[in-house]
Amino acid sequence: MADTTSDPSRRTIERYTPNERTNHWTVAIVFILTALSGLALFHPALYWLSGLLGGGTWTRILHPFLGVLMAICFALLAATMWKFNRMERRDWQWLRQGRDVLNNREANAPEVGRYNGGQKLLFFVFVLCVLGLLLSGLVIWRQYFSLYFSVGVVRAAAVVHAICAFVMICAIVVHIYAAFWVKGSIAAMTRGTVTPGWAWKHHRAWFREKIHATHSRTRSD
Amino acid sequence: MALQSLDIVRRSATTTHPPTVRKAQTGTVAKLIDTTKCIGCKACQVACMEWNDLRDEIGTNVGGYQNPHDLTDQSWTLMRFAEYENPARGGDLEWLIRKDGCMHCADPGCLKACPAPGAIVQYANGIVDFQEENCIGCGYCIAGCPFNIPRISQRDHKAYKCTLCSDRVAVGLEPACIKSCPTGALVWGTKEDMHQHAAERVEDLKSRGFDQAGVYDPPGVGGTHVMYVLHHADQPELYNGLPEDPRISLSTRLWKGVTKPLALAGIALTALAGFFHFIRVGRNETHESDEQAAAQATERARHG
Ligand code: HEM
Ligand code: SF4
Ligand code: SF4
Numbered sequence: 001m002a003d004t005t006s007d008p009s010r011r012t013i014e015r016y017t018p019n020e021r022t023n024h025w026t027v028a029i030v031f032i033l034t035a036l037s038g039l040a041l042f043h044p045a046l047y048w049l050s051g052l053l054g055g056g057t058w059t060r061i062l063h064p065f066l067g068v069l070m071a072i073c074f075a076l077l078a079a080t081m082w083k084f085n086r087m088e089r090r091d092w093q094w095l096r097q098g099r100d101v102l103n104n105r106e107a108n109a110p111e112v113g114r115y116n117g118g119q120k121l122l123f124f125v126f127v128l129c130v131l132g133l134l135l136s137g138l139v140i141w142r143q144y145f146s147l148y149f150s151v152g153v154v155r156a157a158a159v160v161h162a163i164c165a166f167v168m169i170c171a172i173v174v175h176i177y178a179a180f181w182v183k184g185s186i187a188a189m190t191r192g193t194v195t196p197g198w199a200w201k202h203h204r205a206w207f208r209e210k211i212h213a214t215h216s217r218t219r220s221d
Numbered sequence: 222m223a224l225q226s227l228d229i230v231r232r233s234a235t236t237t238h239p240p241t242v243r244k245a246q247t248g249t250v251a252k253l254i255d256t257t258k259c260i261g262c263k264a265c266q267v268a269c270m271e272w273n274d275l276r277d278e279i280g281t282n283v284g285g286y287q288n289p290h291d292l293t294d295q296s297w298t299l300m301r302f303a304e305y306e307n308p309a310r311g312g313d314l315e316w317l318i319r320k321d322g323c324m325h326c327a328d329p330g331c332l333k334a335c336p337a338p339g340a341i342v343q344y345a346n347g348i349v350d351f352q353e354e355n356c357i358g359c360g361y362c363i364a365g366c367p368f369n370i371p372r373i374s375q376r377d378h379k380a381y382k383c384t385l386c387s388d389r390v391a392v393g394l395e396p397a398c399i400k401s402c403p404t405g406a407l408v409w410g411t412k413e414d415m416h417q418h419a420a421e422r423v424e425d426l427k428s429r430g431f432d433q434a435g436v437y438d439p440p441g442v443g444g445t446h447v448m449y450v451l452h453h454a455d456q457p458e459l460y461n462g463l464p465e466d467p468r469i470s471l472s473t474r475l476w477k478g479v480t481k482p483l484a485l486a487g488i489a490l491t492a493l494a495g496f497f498h499f500i501r502v503g504r505n506e507t508h509e510s511d512e513q514a515a516a517q518a519t520e521r522a523r524h525g
Pocket of ligand 2 (some may be wrong): 233334335336337340341351355356357358359360361362364371379382
C-alpha cells in the first residue's frame with residue numbers, strides 16, 4: 001500500500017502557518033550552525049568543524065552570537081507552541097505504550113491531541129536545554145561576561161553548557177529521526193498541510209477538534 | 222614562541238602523539254624564587270618587559286608598592302606585596318613579597334582545558350608555552366588554571382602568560398628575570414639542582430628561627446617548574462593567596478575527562494539507533510484505509 005501523505009491534493013488540513021514554519025526553520029538553521037560550531041570546541045576529534053564558520057577564531061567569535069539568536073527565535077516558537085504541550089493523562093499512557101508506537105502499532109495506544117507524549121516531553125527537554133545553554137553560555141562568554149563571575153562559577157558553567165549541549169543534540173537527533181520516520185511530518189513543516197488520514201492516524205483527538213471546529217462553524221453560518 | 226618543535230610532550234586538543242624525538246637528557250628545568258631573599262626591587266619585572274618587548278599601560282598609584290595591580294597580557298610577572306603581622310613574633314611586621322607568574326605545572330590545567338590544537342604545548346624540559354598563532358581566544362585556559370595566570374589581550378584576543386623565556390632557554394640562556402636579579406633570589410637550573418639548593422636555603426632559614434620554612438612544589442599539579450622558598454611554607458596563602466593545595470579543579474576534570482568521548486559516543490549511538498530503527502521497523506506510513514476512516518469521521522461530524 002502506498003503512503004498517501006505526499007499527495008498535495010489530499011493535504012487539506014493546515015498544521016502550521018507560514019509564520020510558524022518560518023520560525024521553525026530559522027531555529028533549525030541557526031541551531032545547526034550553533035551546534036556544529038560548539039561541537040568544534042567540544043572535542044579535538046571534531047575541531048575540523050571549526051572550518052565551517054571560517055576557522056577556530058571565527059568559531060569562538062560567532063558561536064555565542066548564533067546561540068543568543070537561536071535562543072531568541074526558540075523563545076518565540078516555544079511561546080506559540082506552549083499551550084499545545086501540556087502533559088495530559090492520556091499522554092502518560094501513550095508513553096507507557098511506547099513499544100507499540102515504536103513498532104508502528106500506535107492504534108493500540110490512546111488517542112493523541114495536537115502533540116503526543118513523546119513530542120511534549122521533547123518540547124520540555126528543549127526548553128530546559130536552551131535555558132541552560134543560554135545562561136551557562138553567557139557565563140563562559142569570555143569577551144563580554146566572564147569577568148563578572150568567579151572562576152568557580154565559570155568552571156561550573158562550562159560543565160553545564162557541555163551537558164545541556166549534549167542532551168540537546170541527542171534530543172534533536174531524535175526529533176529529526178521522528179520527523180523522517182512518521183511520513184508526512186516533514187511536509188507538514190515544509191508546506192504546512194497534512195492529509196486527513198495522517199491527522200486521523202497520528203493525532204486523532206486533534207483531528208476531531210479540527211473537524212468539529214470547521215463543521216460547527218459551517219452550521220452556525 | 223615556536224622555536225622548539227621536536228621535544229613536545231603535551232599538545233592541547235591533540236589525540237595523537239606529539240613529536241618527542243628530542244628528550245630533556247639533562248633533566249627538566251626549574252626557576253627557584255626565594256621569597257626570603259627578595260627585596261621587591263622589580264628588576265625582574267623590567268627585564269621581562271625588555272626581553273619580551275612588553276609595555277603595560279601606566280596605571281594609577283593607589284598607595285601600595287604593587288605595580289601594575291595585576292598580571293595582564295603585557296605583564297607576565299608581577300611582584301605581589303603582602304604585609305603580615307606575625308603573631309608568633311609578637312606581631313612583628315613581615316613584608317612578604319612574591320614574584321607571581323606562570324608556575325609551569327607538570328600537569329597544566331590550562332593545557333587540559335584548551336580546545337584549540339597546539340595552542341598550548343609542554344616541552345620536554347617542563348616549560349608550558351602558549352602558541353598564540355593557534356589560540357582562538359576562548360579563555361578556557363583561564364578556567365583551567367589553578368593559579369589564575371593566563372590573560373587575554375583586549376587588542377588581539379589571544380591568551381598570554383610567562384613563557385619561562387622558552388626562546389632563551391632553547392638556545393642555552395637563562396630566563397631574563399634570572400639574569401637581572403641583584404640579590405640571588407632568583408636561581409635557575411635543573412629541577413634537581415634547584416631542589417638541592419632550596420634544601421640548603423631551608424636549612425639555613427630554620428637555623429634562624431623560621432621553623433616552618435620550606436619549598437613550594439605542589440604535588441597536586443604534579444609539581445611545578447617554578448618553585449618558591451617560603452618562610453611560612455605551612456601558610457602559603459599568606460603570600461597573596463598562593464594556593465595551599467592547587468590542583469586541576471574537579472569541574473575541569475569532569476568537563477575535560479572521559480565524559481567528552483562518552484558524550485560523542487552517546488550522540489553517535491542515538492543517530493545509529495534511529496538508523497537501525499528504520500532498518501528493522503521502517504517508516505510509519507499513512508494508508509488509503511486511514512484516509513477513508515478520516516473521511517467517514519468527517520462525514521459523521523457533518524451530520525452529527
Ligand atoms: C544560547 C546561547 C549560547 C551562548 C551564549 C553560548 C556560548 C558559548 C560559549 C561562550 C562557548 C565557549 C566557546 C566560545 O567562546 O565560543 C560555548 C561553547 C560550546 N557551546 Fe555554546 N552557547 C550558546 C548556545 C549553544 C547551543 C544552542 C549549542 C548546541 C547545542 C551549544 C553548544 C556548545 C558546545 C558543544 C560548546 C563547547 C563546550 C565545551 O567545550 O565543553 N551552545 N558556547
Ligand atoms: S584562549 Fe586559552 S584555551 Fe582558548 S585557545 Fe587560547 S590558549 Fe587555548
Ligand atoms: S600556572 Fe596556570 S598557566 Fe601556568 S602552566 Fe600551570 S595551569 Fe598553565
